Amino acid sequence: DTAVSQTPKYLVTQMGNDKSIKCEQNLGHDTMYWYKQDSKKFLKIMFSYNNKELIINETVPNRFSPKSPDKAHLNLHINSLELGDSAVYFCASSQSGSQFNEQFFGPGTRLTVL
């Protein structure tokens, strides 16, 4: 009964390729997020969707494009991958209007660009 799941968990690819990471949550939440954790373990928000609408769009290269087909899914597509895109990408979800609106994280996807 995984709450927030991501596929794949590991992704190794060549520079210049296009790849996607998928995220699904079964918590019934209405808000989903993508975070990037770099090699120094620093975590930074990239995007957030609430009820399929983009509400947070941080300064991210436009090679990164999120897509939310429904409230339970948020995918991340990355075009023309670069070496600097190597990182762990976390998906998270939360329920707006709840007391803490706390975010539940997926297991992460380790992306390695060669």
Added chain:
Amino acid sequence: AQTVTQSQPEMSVQEAETVTLSCTYDTSESDYYLFWYKQPPSRQMILVIRQEAYKQQNATENRFSVNFQKAAKSFSLKISDSQLGDAAMYFCAYRSLGYKLSFGAGTTVTVRA
């Protein structure tokens, strides 16, 4: 933009002892939320404890407690009776009334047997 600072990159504690992790933040808002997340080697982010800024009472979850000093903008985490399973990276995080969660740089906790 809110800034969250964790000044201790690494902390070491003897099993069964207590360790305190520091966290300070910068904000001009009066209402907000603070969190501590744990990231073990499995890399899963696990919520440890949470605190609302307008509540003066410090949050407690079993062996984990916080010392929230609103005026000082400080939110430290105390781990009591440390166990080997507590070894992980700990992140302090801030959220205003919106959705955005801002994280500190993390503190790596090592537990010595």
